Amino acid sequence: xxxxxxxxxDDVRDAAARLKxxxxxxxxxxxxxxxxxxxxxxxxxxxxxxxxxAFKFRGAYNAVSRLSPExxxxxxxxxxxxxxxxAVALAARELGSSAVIVMPEDTPLSKRAAAEGYGAEIxxxxxxxGDREAIGKALAAERGLALIPPYEHPHVIAGQGTxxxxxxxxxxxxxxxxxxxxxxxxxxxxxxxxKGLSGDIRVVGVEPEQGDDTKRSLxxxxxxxxxxxxxxxxxxxxxxxxxxxxxxNRRLVDGIALVSDDDIRAAMQFAFERLKTVxxxxxxxxxxxxxxxxxxRVPPRVGIILSGGNIDARRFAELCGG
Amino acid sequence: xxxxxxxxxDDVRDAAARLKxxxxxxxxxxxxxxxxxxxxxxxxxxxxxxxxxAFKFRGAYNAVSRLSPExxxxxxxxxxxxxxxxAVALAARELGSSAVIVMPEDTPLSKRAAAEGYGAEIxxxxxxxGDREAIGKALAAERGLALIPPYEHPHVIAGQGTxxxxxxxxxxxxxxxxxxxxxxxxxxxxxxxxKGLSGDIRVVGVEPEQGDDTKRSLxxxxxxxxxxxxxxxxxxxxxxxxxxxxxxNRRLVDGIALVSDDDIRAAMQFAFERLKTVxxxxxxxxxxxxxxxxxxRVPPRVGIILSGGNIDARRFAELCGG
Numbered sequence: 209x210x211x212x213x214x215x216x217x218d219d220v221r222d223a224a225a226r227l228k229x230x231x232x233x234x235x236x237x238x239x240x241x242x243x244x245x246x247x248x249x250x251x252x253x254x255x256x257x258x259x260x261x262a263f264k265f266r267g268a269y270n271a272v273s274r275l276s277p278e279x280x281x282x283x284x285x286x287x288x289x290x291x292x293x294x295a296v297a298l299a300a301r302e303l304g305s306s307a308v309i310v311m312p313e314d315t316p317l318s319k320r321a322a323a324e325g326y327g328a329e330i331x332x333x334x335x336x337x338g339d340r341e342a343i344g345k346a347l348a349a350e351r352g353l354a355l356i357p358p359y360e361h362p363h364v365i366a367g368q369g370t371x372x373x374x375x376x377x378x379x380x381x382x383x384x385x386x387x388x389x390x391x392x393x394x395x396x397x398x399x400x401x402x403k404g405l406s407g408d409i410r411v412v413g414v415e416p417e418q419g420d421d422t423k424r425s426l427x428x429x430x431x432x433x434x435x436x437x438x439x440x441x442x443x444x445x446x447x448x449x450x451x452x453x454x455x456x457n458r459r460l461v462d463g464i465a466l467v468s469d470d471d472i473r474a475a476m477q478f479a480f481e482r483l484k485t486v487x488x489x490x491x492x493x494x495x496x497x498x499x500x501x502x503x504x505r506v507p508p509r510v511g512i513i514l515s516g517g518n519i520d521a522r523r524f525a526e527l528c529g530g
Numbered sequence: 531x532x533x534x535x536x537x538x539x540d541d542v543r544d545a546a547a548r549l550k551x552x553x554x555x556x557x558x559x560x561x562x563x564x565x566x567x568x569x570x571x572x573x574x575x576x577x578x579x580x581x582x583x584a585f586k587f588r589g590a591y592n593a594v595s596r597l598s599p600e601x602x603x604x605x606x607x608x609x610x611x612x613x614x615x616x617a618v619a620l621a622a623r624e625l626g627s628s629a630v631i632v633m634p635e636d637t638p639l640s641k642r643a644a645a646e647g648y649g650a651e652i653x654x655x656x657x658x659x660g661d662r663e664a665i666g667k668a669l670a671a672e673r674g675l676a677l678i679p680p681y682e683h684p685h686v687i688a689g690q691g692t693x694x695x696x697x698x699x700x701x702x703x704x705x706x707x708x709x710x711x712x713x714x715x716x717x718x719x720x721x722x723x724x725k726g727l728s729g730d731i732r733v734v735g736v737e738p739e740q741g742d743d744t745k746r747s748l749x750x751x752x753x754x755x756x757x758x759x760x761x762x763x764x765x766x767x768x769x770x771x772x773x774x775x776x777x778x779n780r781r782l783v784d785g786i787a788l789v790s791d792d793d794i795r796a797a798m799q800f801a802f803e804r805l806k807t808v809x810x811x812x813x814x815x816x817x818x819x820x821x822x823x824x825x826x827r828v829p830p831r832v833g834i835i836l837s838g839g840n841i842d843a844r845r846f847a848e849l850c851g852g
Contacts, residue, residue: 484807
């Protein structure tokens with residue numbers, strides 16, 4: 209099956225141009241201890257230091273920036289209880305629009321407050337009876353809002369790819385890129401960027417053991433639904449890959465490594481104690497895969513995306529204080 | 531009383547030249563949230579990201595780098611249970627020397643292991659009956675080692691001043707610099723650097739409430755001894771300022787702000803949640819002073835030294851997980 213890819217390297221480059229001055233060009237961290245542990249030169253792209261504390265700002269801003277002035281005046285809708293909510297809220301505010309975010313009723317107050325702090329309106333639903341995507345779509349239709357979903361959107365995917373683009377621009381050729389996989393937007397954008405730049409790079413996604421929907425789907429050759437995953441990596445608790453993201457990832461992703469919750473905790477602790485940097489569970493899975501030896505055939509130069517750092521001190525203490 | 535200062539701006543500049551390529555030029559962090567909270571433009575110099583996780587590497591490396599080849603062959607002695615121990619151990623290793631560190635018997639194993647990991651020999655003493663300085667001096671005399679104390683040494687002070695020098699080189703004029711004060715080496719070097727560069731900058735030290743020996747000493751006009759301070763800021767539990775450091779600080783330091791353990795915990799939590807960076811209690815006191823409103827007349831441009839980040843996840847959880 210040959211078809212035009214929904215996102216290209218040029219789309220990622222175009223997103224990078226739009227993000228200039230709006231998103232941070234996040235630092236790349238090195239650590240001798242990490243290199244010794246992994247047996248490779250490791251380059252950590254610190255999206256935990258991105259605005260709103262996660263890569264999600266890149267995709268949201270790129271998507272919002274492409275809306276017409278008329279649409280920006282009407283506003284934006286999205287659904288997320290996580291980092292994408294804050295990303296859309298901040299992108300909307302910065303681009304002179306407004307955002308309505310659909311969140312489950314039981315979303316922690318701090319997450320709700322964060323999106324509200326950027327001026328978003330929150331609409332809640334019952335996660336046991338409601339479908340957030342359907343509610344988002346209905347709300348968008350009713351109020352004339354543009355719906356910007358967390359990953360099923362070419363502009364969102366292209367925006368997420370800019371972190372990997374920056375990484376390769378800064379450090380040069382890599383043999384392997386490790387990327388956390390939730391809905392699949394970050395890895396779809398990243399793989400599009402780095403495989404467009406280099407023929408030789410291997411792109412491996414990392415999922416929590418219990419949230420292996422993309423691994424199973426790649427093995428099956430079609431999207432597979434799994435039971436609601438139990439994992440501390442709340443940003444990766446997807447039950448099924450996105451349709452659009454899977455159409456990209458089945459072509460470009462070379463494999464999936466799985467990590468346990470203990471691997472993730474150990475990686476968060478390593479980041480804290482050795483790198484002095486804060487990474488949330490979902491943000492630490494790619495590092496966890498490298499540190500726990502769950503990646504086969506580690507080549508000389510490895511890029512890793514630390515995708516987010518939004519965890520409060522109390523939750524960190526629960527996870528890593530034992 | 532006029533006399534030649536023991537350390538000058540030229541000494542700090544000379545130290546900076548020696549540190550080039552050996553120490554990290556640490557990043558300067560900004561935060562909109564922090565600026566809003568403090569009511570100023572705040573520039574955080576991240577010495578928690580320095581080698582060995584604290585500014586101490588600067589002073590130790592500068593001092594070791596000035597020893598003769600003969601002395602380097604004989605070796606170095608020091609006394610410290612904290613970051614200076616690792617700093618001397620690493621500096622000695624990098625410069626082809628060897629280090630013997632005097633530590634209390636009850637030093638946590640992890641701190642001992644860190645210095646040993648850099649190849650240092652550890653000699654222990656009973657902190658209730660022994661005097662670490664006397665033991666260090668005796669050991670140095672007996673084995674022909676060069677003693678590099680944690681702060682009472684012009685080359686150590688000059689090295690510590692390079693962090694503030696870099697900060698001003700990078701961000702330009704500042705109206706106020708906030709610096710944690712333990713033995714007084716960091717602030718002595720910092721004040722020497724920034725007051726050499728700018729006539730107008732105010733330099734304010736920050737001590738834990740219970741460890742206010744420098745504040746009391748500045749008020750009295752001579753060095754005052756206080757009871758052993760009880761504070762979570764273990765790097766600032768000094769009972770009396772250094773003689774050399776106090777001779778500098780009485781001339782150059784404009785005041786001392788005090789912070790409580792709760793202020794320090796709140797600053798560590800702010801750094802974790804908002805800046806995604808790890809700061810140990812002593813490393814967070816200058817930030818704590820700014821966040822808790824303990825600094826009078828906050829001017830428009832404020833520099834803050836985050837002086838260290840060596841805290842393990844378990845201890846952080848104890849302090850900030852409640």
